Amino acid sequence: MADTVASPQVHGPVGQHDVDYLHDGSLLSWLTTVDHKKLGVMYLWSILFMFFLGGIFALLVRLELFAPGKTIMDAETYNKVFTLHGAIMVFLFIIPSIPAALGNFALPIMLGAKDVAFPRLNLLSFWIYATGAMIAVVAMVTGGVDTGWTFYTPYSTTTDGSVALMTFAAFVLGFSSILTGVNFIATVHKLRAPGMGWFKMPLFIWGIYSTAIIQVLATPVLAITLLLLIMERTFGVGVFDPKLGGDPVLFQHFFWFYSHPAVYIMILPGMAIISEIVPAMSQKTFFGYKATAFSSVAIAIVSFVVWGHHMFTSGQSQLAGAIFSFLTFLVGIPSAIKVFNWITTMYKGSISLQAPMLYALMFLILFGIGGLTGIFLGAMSVDIHLHDTYFVVAHFHYVMMGSTVIAFFGGLHYWWPKMFGRMYNETAARIAAILVFIGFNTTFLPQFLLGSRGMPRRYYNYLPEFQFLHQVSTVGSWILGLGFLIMAGYLFASLRKKFDAPPNPWHARTLEWQIPSPPITHNFHEVPVVKSDPYDYYRPFEPSVKGHH
Amino acid sequence: MSSETHVVEHGAEPAFRQHHFVDAEQQFSTSKIGMWLFLATEILMFGGLFVGYGLMQGVYPEAWVAGHHHLDRIMGAINTVFLLCSSFTMVMAVHASSTNQKSKTILNLLFTLAFAAGFLVIKYFEYSHKFHDGLLPGRYFAYHGGGPPQQAMFFGFYFVMTGLHGFHVVVGMALITWITIRASRGEFSSAYYTPVDLVGLYWHLVDLIWIYLFPLLYLVS
Numbered sequence: 001m002a003d004t005v006a007s008p009q010v011h012g013p014v015g016q017h018d019v020d021y022l023h024d025g026s027l028l029s030w031l032t033t034v035d036h037k038k039l040g041v042m043y044l045w046s047i048l049f050m051f052f053l054g055g056i057f058a059l060l061v062r063l064e065l066f067a068p069g070k071t072i073m074d075a076e077t078y079n080k081v082f083t084l085h086g087a088i089m090v091f092l093f094i095i096p097s098i099p100a101a102l103g104n105f106a107l108p109i110m111l112g113a114k115d116v117a118f119p120r121l122n123l124l125s126f127w128i129y130a131t132g133a134m135i136a137v138v139a140m141v142t143g144g145v146d147t148g149w150t151f152y153t154p155y156s157t158t159t160d161g162s163v164a165l166m167t168f169a170a171f172v173l174g175f176s177s178i179l180t181g182v183n184f185i186a187t188v189h190k191l192r193a194p195g196m197g198w199f200k201m202p203l204f205i206w207g208i209y210s211t212a213i214i215q216v217l218a219t220p221v222l223a224i225t226l227l228l229l230i231m232e233r234t235f236g237v238g239v240f241d242p243k244l245g246g247d248p249v250l251f252q253h254f255f256w257f258y259s260h261p262a263v264y265i266m267i268l269p270g271m272a273i274i275s276e277i278v279p280a281m282s283q284k285t286f287f288g289y290k291a292t293a294f295s296s297v298a299i300a301i302v303s304f305v306v307w308g309h310h311m312f313t314s315g316q317s318q319l320a321g322a323i324f325s326f327l328t329f330l331v332g333i334p335s336a337i338k339v340f341n342w343i344t345t346m347y348k349g350s351i352s353l354q355a356p357m358l359y360a361l362m363f364l365i366l367f368g369i370g371g372l373t374g375i376f377l378g379a380m381s382v383d384i385h386l387h388d389t390y391f392v393v394a395h396f397h398y399v400m401m402g403s404t405v406i407a408f409f410g411g412l413h414y415w416w417p418k419m420f421g422r423m424y425n426e427t428a429a430r431i432a433a434i435l436v437f438i439g440f441n442t443t444f445l446p447q448f449l450l451g452s453r454g455m456p457r458r459y460y461n462y463l464p465e466f467q468f469l470h471q472v473s474t475v476g477s478w479i480l481g482l483g484f485l486i487m488a489g490y491l492f493a494s495l496r497k498k499f500d501a502p503p504n505p506w507h508a509r510t511l512e513w514q515i516p517s518p519p520i521t522h523n524f525h526e527v528p529v530v531k532s533d534p535y536d537y538y539r540p541f542e543p544s545v546k547g548h549h
Numbered sequence: 550m551s552s553e554t555h556v557v558e559h560g561a562e563p564a565f566r567q568h569h570f571v572d573a574e575q576q577f578s579t580s581k582i583g584m585w586l587f588l589a590t591e592i593l594m595f596g597g598l599f600v601g602y603g604l605m606q607g608v609y610p611e612a613w614v615a616g617h618h619h620l621d622r623i624m625g626a627i628n629t630v631f632l633l634c635s636s637f638t639m640v641m642a643v644h645a646s647s648t649n650q651k652s653k654t655i656l657n658l659l660f661t662l663a664f665a666a667g668f669l670v671i672k673y674f675e676y677s678h679k680f681h682d683g684l685l686p687g688r689y690f691a692y693h694g695g696g697p698p699q700q701a702m703f704f705g706f707y708f709v710m711t712g713l714h715g716f717h718v719v720v721g722m723a724l725i726t727w728i729t730i731r732a733s734r735g736e737f738s739s740a741y742y743t744p745v746d747l748v749g750l751y752w753h754l755v756d757l758i759w760i761y762l763f764p765l766l767y768l769v770s
Contacts, residue, residue, distance in 0.1 A: 109586040113569060114568065115569040117579045117583060118579075118580075118583055126754060135623070178590050182586040183588075185586055186582045186583045189579075190575060190578060190579040191569070191575075191579070192568075216586055216589060217590075218593075220594035221591040221596070222593055224594045224597035225597060227709070227713075228601065230683060231686070231705065231709055235688060236686075236687035237686050237687040237701070237702055237705030237706075238687055238699075239605060239702060239705065239706075244687070244699075244701070245608070245702065246605075247604075250601065254601070257597075309738075359673075492617065522568075527571070
């Protein structure tokens, strides 16, 4: 209880639930906890481990590409390594990262709720994730997978290895994602605190809510696609196999019907985090709140009708291609609305360049590049040239890693004091952030050049003229790795300290900053009554939570 | 928020209310939203199958016609009637539990279980007949009566679709058994019958999917 000294007078009856959530219950009780905060923390450690694993595979891929021909591994191994990098990063890290880890922790508190709508379902969802991860590990060690994370047929139905098992892992992980989505939608609809209308919700909630809609509506289609793929491998049904009269392009349609919306499952929560960091770190009222909120929903809706832009070269009709191309351009509108609103929010704000804000600024630059190159690829004629080249690799790394992962780490630095009650070393955090930024661009900017000059993605070997750019890219991956190593160092170091985080280190106004760091088990002693907008920085602060300030 | 729930709230605390809900009404409506969302995912999952089935039917209409001749319409029709009846008894069970009629709830749930079991028995006979004739999916297709080779794909779809549906029937039976036991312990009343209501919703969806599967598979031409 000495730890709560740092948090100012919190009134209310003194009972066991006044203990901060990290110390409430034995270590073993974490395994069966239904507390959304503990589940968020468990997800956090799980996905960070997966990020580490996927990162190791990424470093191996880059190392192999340091020179043409064989560098450290043979071609077969290389195929497996890049597949594992992709599959781990997509299914085990990015998709659950922000919603399941940070969202689980922050969403109920930001709504003024004691927990998510279905706490036991939340626990089930975590264990389904853990099961899926274990199946994936078994698939890796019993033969591996060399199909790429997209499992394209007919290669995936004919190659050796544990494709069926890996596919089953993705199938299981999908259910975890669905249940999280169901939980969040119900929570947002039904568990908002009194006074919190839809337009008084923090923008993080809007982003996570839009994400949840996609998780619920798109993931089942992936589930059935993967099930059909498993059937294809076990029974040779032939739906996707041209030899048996099936249609491999049908698999691509099915796969991208999920996996393109899944791209927005990845990016929307990233945008949602930026929408929290920018107003808090600029101490400015959010510019264009409703436009930003609705742009999240708009992206979610449009995401369902653009999948065909992955298939411009697959032989789909020119008309379909043109329609998909046009719809793809539409995504640029809500995305740009958000970017301009973030920038306008910063305008004349009192900007603090602490670690979370550094990540937000990095996001703006990297998402700008990633988003605009997406428009290039969405143009059919350009895509014919760039399809399946390193240009695509660079583009989606700018969006997935440069935007989502950077936003995730921004959010991690933003909520870390709240989650663990400790401040990290700010100087080290800034150094790491700058290294990550330099390393990221050194790794992926050359890949735009490689791709536009014709270097195909996924190739083991390449022409000597590409070697210089590949080497620059590989050196970049080491800088990136160093940045993350430093980050791991100061974050773990902070955990060894006593609680020293104030309740509100960023002077933010959303509800989670009005309770102690770390929060008590039930989040609030009394249900908060929300009186003001979440970003009312233009007027004196009026707390919604009783017994504080 | 009705005044009745306020009485419940300020009077004796109901055992079923979870701590993070303000009152029983909020808990009930939240659970319903969750169930409807789950049902939406089910529809999309089967929807993907229907789309694949429909597209392939468009490519190989003659194989589909030949394949569906091997299915027993009478058995399929009886199963349809079984599931329709089970939906009716399920509705009656939900109604009975919401009006404090314990024995009527249990009786209707048992009827629902019986219809579901009947469905599976007939499905078993249909499946074993197919196995016997070699009407199996993909590379295991061993029917010697001739016809277009893509019948193998038709039976691939047949077994995936009816198998996935059959799996849902089994899950539904487990759920119905669970609420029957809870009902016999007297856990449900007009104040709290959420589990019966939600299992009911699930069961109707399982029936509804069969209502689509039956004409799609058995009545092709």
